[in-house]
Amino acid sequence: MRKHLIYLRDKANTPYSLTAPQRFLTARALARRTRQNIALLPRDLPVDPAYVAQVQAVAGTKVWYTSRWFNAVVVECDSAALALVQALPCVRSARTLNRPAAASSPSVAAPALTPARPAGTRADYGKAYAQTRQIGADVMHDAGFRGEGMQIAVFDGGFPGVNTGLVFASLYQQNRLASVYNFVGRDQNIYQYDDHGTLVLSTMAGNQPGVFVGTAPQATYHLFVTEDVASEHPLEEVNWLIAAERADSLGIDIINSSLGYNTFDAPSVDYTYAELDGRTALSTRAATVAARVGMLVVSSAGNEGNNRWRYLTAPADADSILTVGAVDSLGLRARFSSIGPTADNRLKPNVSAMGQQAAFVYPSGAIGRGNGTSFSSPITAGLAAGFWQAHPTLTAQQVIDYLQRSASQATTPDNLLGYGIPNFGRAQQAVAGIPLPTAPTVGVGRLVQLYPNPVPPGAAACTLQLPAELRTQPLEVRLYDVRGSLVATLVLPASNAASVQLPTASLQPGVYSCRLGRRGAAPYTLRLIRL
Structure with missing residues (x-):
């Protein structure tokens, strides 16, 4: 026997009220709304129990669930009973959902308990x-x-x-x-x-x-x-x-x-x-x-x-x-x-x-x-x-x-x-309000590239391709790991070259945020992967 979602017409005569929400929401639910300044709305009200009773009264119909948010009832019934449900004045529309679910089997006992201790090291986390x-x-x-x-x-x-x-x-x-x-x-x-x-x-x-x-x-x-x-x-x-x-x-x-x-x-x-x-x-x-x-x-x-x-x-x-x-x-x-x-x-x-x-x-x-x-x-x-x-x-x-x-x-x-x-x-x-580095818009002639990226194992350096505005002056490069921790600061000497070498021999394998620019200027941000 199939299940159907029955949409009800309204909540006009519901015995529930937004002024007494403790009847359908726990104190924790209300506190969550209060913290976030979220007002109660009619969608939060339970469906009208009188409407549910009318649906349930149709022979051959079994009510499984009700939905506050959709103002609906989930019912199990055959096609003949569905037609009778749809004819009820309190029903707006219906949608067929599925075939019957499989029967459940017994539950299993709870496990023996062992004390837990805080996480911290690589060894603690395992894989x-x-x-x-x-x-x-x-x-x-x-x-x-x-x-x-x-x-x-x-x-x-x-x-x-x-x-x-x-x-x-x-x-x-x-x-x-x-x-x-x-x-x-x-x-x-x-x-x-x-x-x-x-x-x-x-x-x-x-x-x-x-x-x-x-x-x-x-x-x-x-x-x-x-x-x-x-x-x-x-x-x-x-x-x-x-x-x-x-x-x-x-x-x-x-x-x-x-x-x-x-x-x-x-x-x-x-x-x-x-x-x-x-x-x-x-x-x-x-x-x-x-x-x-x-x-x-x-x-x-x-x-x-x-x-x-x-x-x-x-x-x-x-x-x-x-x-x-x-x-x-x-x-x-x-x-x-x-x-x-x-x-x-x-x-x-x-x-x-x-x-x-x-x-x-x-x-x-x-x-x-x-x-x-x-x-x-x-x-x-x-x-x-x-x-x-x-x-x-x-x-x-x-x-x-x-x-x-x-x-x-x-x-x-x-x-x-x-x-x-x-x-x-x-x-x-x-x-905390600490500004996070942002990358300026990259346009024609202002492209920054890092290659090879990922950097292969054993490679002592990778190549940094620079736009004209980053040449002729010393360039500061900061490398951050995935935690956001600063792991290296490098100052590359001024050069007219379109590309320079960025040392990578000291970097452990991982993903890094590479931020580069002249002192006092908005930095470029790139991702560097060290294999």
């Missing part, structure tokens, strides 16, 4: 070190921000092993697994199904020093199964919506969604690129409202970059969310990472992080590596959690802004990597 260091999350942890007090909801297809793995043990020991729910089966059985959610969660919540530490190892988590991996139907987007409404009502700060929708089992409901406009897809509309009520929605861009689709998948096209593309450990774009812009020509992705050969933990406890914006998204969500913890008075939109401003190509964003790779140290500088 997660590269993806953590690339965005400066190790510096964030050393500064004391590991996500304490922040609440993160993870929407995915299942979490097997989370209740048995040592890497997740501190979640139970420290009571940081706040809630779980399976929106596919309408129960709390989440420790089964697809292991994608486990892998995703480990990149943030992993907390086994000496083995694997994620980017937000001390945050509080809510695990929601919204994805039915056995099929692909718009119902899963509605599960996303209902889960986001629950996240809102619980006062959750951040949603990580490593999910994407563009094609379905029934091709007639596939999205076209023109519909990736921030206003059409069900999950996109839900993500937009989630952002409007003050949650920071972090979404994977999608893995369509090297196939015929190429572009983002929903809900990554949503406005006001943080869409994340994928790079490798050297900061180079992963070919599979979906590209922008959105159909209405907004820049996407917003930022990028390590998603090629990213490290994660399997349900068995084994450490693996894999590819996908599914991993770059939660790695970034963990960074956002620690950064927001450090600056709790910021709004969700300000967090996005500072992370974008901190990123590796903030002055020259594009639809491949967005603003580039964010960095905690540089975001801290931006909050």
Whole structure:
């Protein structure tokens, strides 16, 4: 039997009121709105229970969920009952969503617990070190921000092993697994199904020093199964919506969604690129409202970059969310990472992080590596959690802004990597009001180039091609690592030459920001990669 989304006509006679929001929102949810100066609106009111009763009274109809934001009801019924529901005066329209979901199976017991200790060194992070260091999350942890007090909801297809793995043990020991729910089966059985959610969660919540530490190892988590991996139907987007409404009502700060929708089992409901406009897809509309009520929605861009689709998948096209593309450990774009812009020509992705050969933990406890914006998204969500913890008075939109401003190509964003790779140290500088170097517009005759780039192993120098304005005077070159730390300052002698040699022998392998210019003048900024 199919499920349907039934849109109701209004909330005119609802018994709920915006003057008594504690009836449908927790104190934490209201506090989140207050901090960000977000007003309550009619969309926040629950649906009229009298309307729900009318729908439920139709023979053969079972109500699964209600949606405050869409003023809708999810029902299960056959075609005959649907026709009767659509004839009700309280019903505006209906949309068929899917086939029935598979039955749930029993849950598994929680794991034995072991004490956790703070992260710090390369040895503590294990194979997660590269993806953590690339965005400066190790510096964030050393500064004391590991996500304490922040609440993160993870929407995915299942979490097997989370209740048995040592890497997740501190979640139970420290009571940081706040809630779980399976929106596919309408129960709390989440420790089964697809292991994608486990892998995703480990990149943030992993907390086994000496083995694997994620980017937000001390945050509080809510695990929601919204994805039915056995099929692909718009119902899963509605599960996303209902889960986001629950996240809102619980006062959750951040949603990580490593999910994407563009094609379905029934091709007639596939999205076209023109519909990736921030206003059409069900999950996109839900993500937009989630952002409007003050949650920071972090979404994977999608893995369509090297196939015929190429572009983002929903809900990554949503406005006001943080869409994340994928790079490798050297900061180079992963070919599979979906590209922008959105159909209405907004820049996407917003930022990028390590998603090629990213490290994660399997349900068995084994450490693996894999590819996908599914991993770059939660790695970034963990960074956002620690950064927001450090600056709790910021709004969700300000967090996005500072992370974008901190990123590796903030002055020259594009639809491949967005603003580039964010960095905690540089975001801290931006909050503190320390000016971040910007690159002037590059025009004809003013081109600065660095080659070979990447610099091969063993190379003692690379070549810096200079425009006329940077010749004849001494040139100051500053090199910063991915943390934003200054690692070298060089002064190149004045020369009439169009190119000069930049020493690289002393540089460790990694990604650097190279800023050059005359003293007192706005610097040029380039990325230098040392292999």
